[in-house]
Amino acid sequence: MNGPDIDSSPDMRTEADPARISRIVSYLMSKHLEIAVRGQTGEILGRYRLTRAALPGGKVSEEVPLDGNCTIFMEGVLSEGASDRLSASSEIRVEFASGGTTLFFDTVCRMASISGLHVEMEAEFPRSLAIKEARRSPREEPKIPEFISVEMGPFRGDDSTVYTFRVINTSEHGLGVLIPEDSRAFLSLIKAGDIIPSLTLFARDSFIKVEARVAHVTQIKGGREKGNFVMGLESRELIESSRTRP
The missing domain is CATH 2.30.110.10 (Electron Transport, Fmn-binding Protein; Chain A)
Structure with missing residues (x-):
């Protein structure tokens, strides 16, 4: 390969x-x-x-x-x-x-x-x-905080609902967000490939607003979270804004 x-x-x-x-x-x-x-x-x-x-x-x-x-x-x-x-x-x-x-x-x-x-x-x-x-200098290395939760919405003009979910992992590929199985109303609003123009990510001592792309929505097949869903989010803004400045 x-x-x-x-x-x-x-x-x-x-x-x-x-x-x-x-x-x-x-x-x-x-x-x-x-x-x-x-x-x-x-x-x-x-x-x-x-x-x-x-x-x-x-x-x-x-x-x-x-x-x-x-x-x-x-x-x-x-x-x-x-x-x-x-x-x-x-x-x-x-x-x-x-x-x-x-x-x-x-x-x-x-x-x-x-x-x-x-x-x-x-x-x-x-x-x-x-x-x-990786051998990178501190100036080049993304410093991505450990996010706790994400807030997004409203998604329609006739609906003022704002959704809050738990972030379960953060990596250089993006974020994994846990969507409870009973959140069918939210799940009906999004699909892989959608762009979420504005969402707020909360860390312990900070927050950031970014645009993100829905990479996937996958139902968990086993373990403690069986039946719930994981939504993968990708955000170039997140990586760029998290870089250490000179």
Whole structure:
């Protein structure tokens, strides 16, 4: 695949122990953290979340076994025009970035079920995983605060409702917002690809207003938040406004 080799960069360390890899993958799965999936030429095929592991005999688990004897499932939203580049036997790269650290691994897509822009994918358990620490000066590194909640709305002129939801993760890819299952009125107003022209993000000691794009709205299949939804938000304004000034 194009992009950095798993073991070629001096800034990168490689993890090949199945037990350690399984703990990392299980962590990403349990926290519903957003990952990027890239194709063979490095293009982003979409934003996903790891959802479960399939064990021998057909058993499904929300944790990855320590021996790595499983396949992993992920769900998400395809990038525009990516459906013809994702199929069974496709080589893919799974990538997660946060706080200047990037985790990634190469694997093979075994199955991709595509409906519109939504996709569910089954992939092989990775044989190795790379961890890369970015070498950037403080002036270049985005300083993104840990947001607690987000406020948005109203969305229609005849409706003055303002919605407030909990932010469950923040990364360089964007934000993950928890939408309760009973918030059907809100869910009917938004879809992947929509632009929210103004929303307010609250941290412990600050807040910021930004424009954001809805990257995906995905229902959580298991765990404590089963049945609720995660809305992924992307905001270039957030990254730019969070950079340290000279």
